Amino acid sequence: MEIAGFGVEEWLNVWEKKATYDIAQSTISSMTMQEILAIDGQNGQTFYDSLNQQKMNYGWIEGSPEFKQEVAKLYQNMVPDNILQTNGATGANHLALYALIEPGDHVIAEYPSYQQLYDIPKSLGAEVDYWHIHEENDWYPDIDELKKLVRPDTKMICLNNANNPTGTILDREFLQQVVDIAKQVDAYVLVDEVYLPLEHPEKFASIIDLYDKGIATNSLSKTYSVPGIRVGWTASNAEVADIFRKYRDYTMICCGVFNDMLAVYVLKNRDKVLARNRKLVLENLQILKDWVAKEPRVSVVLPEAVSTSFPKIDIPMDIEDFCIQILKEQGVLLVPGNRFDMPGHVRLGYCAPKATLVEGLKRLSTALKAFD
């Protein structure tokens, strides 16, 4: 089974630990254990008392009942039984694709987005058509292009909503049009929903709330700031959840007792976590906006209170070479756009701690001035 290298992951694996000003990541500033456990005002007292009593056996295979209940509450009509815990959203995407895609299947994938969503189906022998996003259209894909791509045998449409790297939300009305097209050919719609917009929640709809053959994947890694616990999930209808169970048994057993406990804690304190993160996202977005306005070589379709952005950088230099140079000379980490097959851009993770963002942008300005 051939598979392409994962552009962003390969970049981060090599460079991320060398950064002083990491403004490449897509997580909203990760929390320390101390910060996490301060959220309920108990500083870990109850949490650690309970943890100390836990046997470190496998725990709940599919995720604890509490975990499944908390996740089910994120959707309008989801039963806990149809939630399956996975090793991050990466594990959730992999499970969904591995379980449903067969050689010869036709898959349509939003492009570029999270590379798993097109390169795993390709590696499984599917014929994958790209549904391109367009910068001039606020990074939306064109619904007429989807109508042209869809076929009677289309098995699945894969989306990343909101999109990594652009931070664009496909709004409820647009998603409904995708669903209408998918319904005509009875295709699944798999949506990676790890980036929840923290403003105008009415614009966003989970695919689960729009379509019976919708599959949502998600995790606590981005919007909830705890990628270190490696907990994600799939949400689907009962029939699909049963298919997933079969394949899941071959690729993982559980996410671990500790991870499940912490995931439940974060989900139960979701409002407080989201309040922390909403403040950070909105303040940092303003910093990004002000910075872009002053930089003649930079333009951006602003993300919608989602923790990733994809500015265009106008420089007479290869973008990956520039990103390596700015890391070595200024300590600033970005993701070069060629890692998303869009070399005119960089992924700028503006939801780093505020001081890191401010200094990182200042140093990026210094590097850009060299081209004047």
Ligand SMILES: Cc1ncc(COP(=O)(O)O)c(C=O)c1O
């Ligand atoms: C769209 C998308 N899905 C999934 C992931 C990975 O998430 P997790 O840490 O939950 O595996 C990422 C990480 O960058 C992502 O951008």
